[in-house]
Amino acid sequence: MAIFNLNINGETKEVDVDPATPMLWVLRDHIKLVGTKYGCGIAQCGACTVHLGDNAVRSCQLPVSAVGEQKITTIEGLSEHGDHPVQKAWLEIDVPQCGYCQAGQIMSASALLKRNPNPSDEEIESAMNGNICRCGTYTRIKKAIKTAASSENV
């Protein structure tokens, strides 16, 4: 066990955990931020996607010891009032079915738009290909990303 001071959604959180613990479980079990989801644990489904700095990463593969001072943003911290352009677009297109994959989808999509505010279809497909949606909402996800891209302030 070891103590880590983490910067999560702009707040400092102290946890005392095994250094090998993936951020996914630190977030879910220790910090009680359960918006980040467990789907596969092996970087294959994207349900656990968070931002490390500005990059989308799979938190199931990110040991807490590797985070250091880097900022982590989870779905809960993406915006203060749930009004990030990607979240707004998701609501406008009414994307979710079961919803379990959607936090990961939104975190991947928002990271994509940050580095590429106007992605092509192919760029969207590549950036989103690591996120599985078992319910099959892909056509809506793509539409929502385009909607968000065409709105201001991404």
Added chain:
Amino acid sequence: MTKLKTHMGRRAFIKNTSLASGGLVLGFSILNSCKSEQAKEMAVREMPKEWFEMNSYLKIGDNGVVTIYTPNPEFGQNIRTSMPMLVAEELDVDWKNVLVEQAPYHADKYGFQFTGGSRGISARWEPLRMAGATARQMLIAAAAETWQVPKEEVTAEAGVLQHAATKKSAGYGEMASVAATLTVPEEVQLKEVKDFKLVSRSQKNVDAKSIVTGRPLFGMDIQEEGMLIAMIEHPPAFGLTLKSVDGEAAKAMPGIKDVVTIKSFKDGYEKGGFDTNAFPELVAIVGNSTWEVMQAKKKLKVEWQPITAYSETIAGFGGKQTINIPAGLESTTTHKSKMEALAAKPGKVVRKDGNPEVAFKNATKILERSYSAPFLAHNNMEPLNAFAHVAGDKAKIAAPIQIPSFIIPTIASSLGIPKENIEMDLPRMGGGFGRKAYAHFVVEAALISQKVNAPIKLVYSREDDMTNGIYRPTYHATYRAAFDENNNLTALHVKAGGVPESPLFANRFPAGAIDNYMAEEWTIDSNISIGAFRAPRSNFMAGAEQAFLDEVAETMGKDAIQFRLDLLKRAKENPVGERNDYDADRYAGVLELVREKSAWKENDATKHRGVSAYFCHNSYAAHVLDLKMENGKPVVEKVVCAIDCGVVVNPDAATNMAEGAITDGIGNAFYGELTFQDGVPQKNNFHQYQMIRMKEAPKEIDVHFVQNKIDPTGMGEPPFPPVFGAVANALYKATGQRHYSQPFITKKEVVG
């Protein structure tokens, strides 16, 4: 106007004062601690000081805000929006003033809380509207009494009661306290479909804001004071059971509290049809956190032993049934050879019209084709999980499951406590697709909690979820068609079977459209657990049948859609046999609609299009799928879909479901497959089990509904089965090759 006696939900309308103070009052309230974004937002705006319960489905606040308890568990079909819409429509209240809460399991109040079989909306169509209509009538009576005017002169619309002559007016909230004391009317009038103001108009998902902001909604998200995490270790192969366990090394790992064994059924317990469980004896490991338990689980030393063959009687939906579970370790190769052997022998004749033997004997030409499909894992994005807190003879459970009432007797028996002492909340499911109808994992959670005497959340790893499946069975079907010298279709013969169930629907189209018809089936026993998977059996038969009909049409030189329409015309005008289970007109209706909307042209050489149509769950769906090959890979460019499911309650949500069904169907047709070697599932996570991803999803989906006023029929499942046929038929157009055995594409692309 439809007048309906209220007796059919009468017990549900009996007031329960314990609920009148609001919220999900169950002593504990897991779901309340995860208040929805919707509730939070409304709380800021306007929360009533007092609630008045009108019946078990709704309560009205003094300020006119209405809480609707939605009875069925949600797994993504958005019934948490569409079911309350039915109540709100008849109550005639502004949708903006409606708050939705998930009802807990409570059979007396909420009837059969079953999410499956595409029955949700159709089963709730009348009772939920009645709940709204009776409350509205009681509000009208309250206003009439208060104002001393005749009831008939009081109107109730959009949350406002009015008496025109005296210009009196009051919000529902003002009359709720009086209304709640009145007796429930004996009879109510429900609105005509044409008078709907809310139903049939798209309403946004009431949970969308909670979902996109990461609020805790799912079973997996439950956190309770003092809660421990539990995981299970099940046999690595079907056909094995627990022999012994040495948990010492695991117990010594950090954060670990205990290692226990559990037995899911009491000896002699008569199982229900959804008690399916290949691994009733398990090792459970319990600790402080998920990661610690996952690590310690690797240190378990467990010995397994072969099961012995057994028979058991199951009390299922269709009465008691005996099933035989053989011993042994099964493999896909053996399944295949056994299936082919049985397919070559006569099966059990389930239906016979005319004289198929003679027709085949006299045929000028016979077309014979065999189709097969593998076992499939459900692979819901949320792995199986359940929360349980068993203390003494009481149990508090939160179960993300599809049929709570079916597992309650098992939990009670296994724990040895009365059924009435089980409280069960129904958190949102991260997908279900049939898998969460089989709630063995809830029994496991309860038993573990009882053993360790603590609240626990049982979490299946993805690997546990995929390898302890209640799978879609592997199937096989042989179709034969006989033609005369003029190339007319004279007979059709289908013989289908599977491990361990037959997929056959003997009375479905094209039965009824062909003079000489025979349907046979066979089965092979297995110890691999199987169960419902989105549109059970149909999800195979539709693909086989619709691919075969495509080849029959081609053999006859007919257009694929016109050929089907001609058969349906025959089935309508002069049906063969009496047990045909479909309505030929509605069937033809979706084909005509999809033909129009896809701008289908006969023998269109410019596109690689496949058509397919199917009837199941009392609804009709047809697809036209356009596909092209790019670098040797199929790309689905567009799918046009037509559905007849009667009145569509929430059109955009239904469209979303149809889009999902189409994507799901393409994914499973292309890649879905689970194989076995010596009882061991050969895939255990998504690096091996290929799921459809955004790149492979259709570029465009265009969904249309037949407009009619028929009471709603199924929606979640019907658009799924025909996808397999549309894919197969389009693939043929694009490649020149017919595809008979699923999955159609087996090369796996590794994505990270």
